[in-house]
Amino acid sequence: MRHDETPPYQRVAADLRRRIASGEWETGEKLPSRAHLARHYDVGANVLQKAQERLIIEGLLEGRSGSGTFVRRPRERRRMVRSRHREQRGGSPFRADMTDQGYTGTWESSSQARTPAPDDIAQRLGIAPGDACVRTDYEFLADGRPVQTSVSWEPMAITGLSPIVLPEMGPLAGRGVVERMRSIDVVIDTAVEIPRPGRATQAQANLLGISVGDLVLLIERTYYDTDGRPVETADIVVPDVRWEVAYEFGIDQPDP
CATH class of the missing domain: 3.40.1410.10 (Chorismate lyase-like)
Structure with a gap:
């Protein structure tokens, strides 16, 4: 990967962020499995996991133990x-x-x-x-x-x-x-x-x-x-x- 090339996990995170903003998945809705999304983006499971972790940190997603990854409900500030x-x-x-x-x-x-x-x-x-x-x-x-x-x-x-x-x-x-x-x-x-x-x-x-x-x-x-x-x-x-x-x-x- 060239020095100025965007890392794969960032490209996946950007597209997931776009899809969430467009309403493809509603608040509280479960995302497809990581294996399914990894195949969709043609990346390894570790890349997909890192992309989702980035969106969890940003507050767009939340992981639920044993259940999967969900679109996070916005919280009032x-x-x-x-x-x-x-x-x-x-x-x-x-x-x-x-x-x-x-x-x-x-x-x-x-x-x-x-x-x-x-x-x-x-x-x-x-x-x-x-x-x-x-x-x-x-x-x-x-x-x-x-x-x-x-x-x-x-x-x-x-x-x-x-x-x-x-x-x-x-x-x-x-x-x-x-x-x-x-x-x-x-x-x-x-x-x-x-x-x-x-x-x-x-x-x-x-x-x-x-x-x-x-x-x-x-x-x-x-x-x-x-x-x-x-x-x-x-x-x-x-x-x-x-x-x-x-x-x-x-x-x-x-x-x-």
């Missing part, structure tokens, strides 16, 4: 707005976001204190690798359906001797990082978010109710206090098939 105003409403920013969408926002969590910081987390928090942190794993839900996951890290050097050491226990359980930290005189004034595209791992797919390889948005978020010290960092995963993320920025007005 909602917009999730991330804004500086999220932290100005008090209580849980996530719950307020979901209320704006007409949903009831809840979450499940599990915290582990005295968890050694991995190298990448230590770098983000400006601490030494292995320093004790509280790690909290979250699954956020809207009307009981998964919306996003998050893994949060807080240095115990900041919260370890305080009543807020465990985010989901104590007097400010569930109140959000900004409000909790303010209660121990740590004032957060900056949040930095780095969004990246990704593909769902098996663990993420299980939690979010999506397929392995589905598109997800990975958001690396870090909160800083007024001295520029990182006080919390988190890895957030949002399923692209259900939610699009929009960032809202205020525009400073010139002095009159």
